[in-house]
Amino acid sequence: MIKSFFSAQKRIFACSFLVFIGWQHFNQSYSANSSKVNFFPTHHVPPETISISPAKNVLLVGIKPYLGKEIFNDEASPSLRLVSNGSNLILKDANGVVRKANEINIGWRAKKLTNPKVFVRQVIGPLASFESAERLANDLKEKDIPSIIAHPLDWELWVAGDLTIPKSIQSNLIKITVNKSIVPFLNDTNGKIALKGPISLEAPDGLLWGNGVYLGPFSIQLNAYGTWTLVEHVPIERYLQGVVPYEIGFNSPEAALAAQAVLARTWAVANSHRFKVDGYNLCSDTQCQVYKNPSSANNKIKKAIQTTAGKILTWNNQPINTVYHATNGGVMASVNEAWSISSVPYLSARLDGPKQWSRGIELPLSNEKFLKTFLFSESEAFGSNHPLFRWNRTLETSQVLDYLKSSSKVSNSFYPKKIKVENRGPSGRVTFLKIVGDSGSEISLKLDEIRRVLRKLPSTLFVVKEIKEGKWLFSGGGFGHGAGMSQSGAIELAKNGWTTKQILSHYYPKTKYGFLSE
Secondary structure, three states: OOOOOOHHHOEEEOOOOOEEEEEEEEEOOOOOOOOOOOOOOOOOOOOEEEOOOOOOOEEEEEEEEEEOHHHHHOOOOOOEEEEEOOOOEEEEOOOOOEEEEOEEEEEEEEEEEEEEEEEEEEEEEEEOOHHHHHHHHHHHHHOOOOOEEEOOOOEEEEEEOOOOOOOOOOOEEEEEEEEEEEEEEEEEOOEEEEOOOOEEEEOOOOEEEOOEEEOOOEEEEEOOOOOEEEEEEEEHHHHHHOOHHHHHOOOOOHHHHHHHHHHHHHHHHHOOOOOHHHOOOEEOOOOOOOOOOHHHOOHHHHHHHHHOOOEEEEEOOEEOOOOEEOEOOOEEOOHHHOOOOOOOOOOOOEEOOOHHHHOOOOOOOOOHHHHHHHHHOOOOOOOOOOOOOOEEEEEEHHHHHHHHHHOOOOOOOOOEEEEEEEEEOOOOOEEEEEEEEOOOOEEEEEOHHHHHHOOOOOOOOEEEEEEEOOEEEEEEOOEOOOOOEEHHHHHHHHHOOOOHHHHHHHHOOOOEEEEOOO
16 A cells, blocks of 8 residues: 555645745856855745645645735735535634635735845756756756755746856856735735645535535645645545546546546555645646546446556556546657656657557658658558548648747747657657747757647647748647557456456556555
8 A cells, every 4th residue: 555655745735935026136047166156045945844734645736726825916915715515614823813615715915024135046947847947956966966846937946156057057146135025814804814834624515616516624834936726635545536437537447446546546655745745735727637526426437447547557656647638640659759758668759559550560650652642641550540540630821920929938039930750759759849930049949849839739659831921830630648558448458358458458557557566
């Protein structure tokens, strides 16, 4: 069983934190080799308190982050409205304030600090994903340069201001003067009652939130950016009830649901450090696994979770990187075709279909001629009935430019003229896309950045041609990054009688299915 993995996670950040204002950019392309700065902490780390949940294997899931952020700009911040699904909510703070009510409203205000604080950090980013940030953090660690993974808006790495970062890595040195903090208050009929962290919230009959019911318990705690987060302390098996159906569908076959439960559990264990800087484990949106309304799980979902309880996939006795996606278009991607991370043997480029069909296709598909034959021929691949197994998308100059601008990739003077595939991985997926401007300037998009910027493209498994000046046709296959389990493929295999273990072994070969050892 998973027993001790979460023991180190049973402490959370609480008490007061400081709002960052007065940002000063010393140099937009600062390298620590150019000068030295006096040592300052990168950020204020609040004290820790013990987790409020008595259950084992508890995940701390941030279901509403950045509360009070409007205070940054001296604006009024919306209150946090908490409504019970039945009996009264019970709120307690560190000063002994107790509030029992069916509805509780918490507001936010600014409090001026008598002694301003100063933080200095070198910021690397924005980075395309947590995976990219972690890979870079590991590279820096090998050079004895500690860093912190943060997510104030996009993924970033924070490095102390007095450390030397390699010249090849662009960073900004930022000085942060702190002169006020965000503090919560209880918006009561008797007036505004000041609150002090840690703040706990119990909901005996559940909390109504986002069209769902969450059982908690909850904490309202500070994060690394001076704002607050509503966090649910949820046992991992209950957490899965709010993940599995929204990832693969409520009515998928039992073996496919069970496979999804194993993957979601493994992913949660392996990524429980994702929001470490903010004092909790995981978020509830697409930066993690989507987690919502666990109370809606039907009996099929609950059975899939129960029959696999505590089981995960491991490699070298460690939880694996259980990435998954909707459909792979007939060919699985190697993991480093999607993200800038090290390759692993269980996430390699392989065909995803019956053996007889697969024998007629040779990998790699990095040759565009072979890839076109693959994409435009009739396919017997698993999950080929998915609506995005094959697709076409057109992009015009104005759309490409809008995407680039919204991603802060270009200035107003850039005008796209050509789109060129510079490199493909073994599954045929584009790993390097170049967009050439009318003045000869170029924009490079790599790996997961391609889909993140050109959001109209369902995957990076495509060929592209200019059908007329300023208009390009993208013809491709699959929806998602393509690495790991194809959910549409798993559903088809389950309908054909494959067991959960067989499905997992097919998509994650060389891994072990079982309980996480101590």
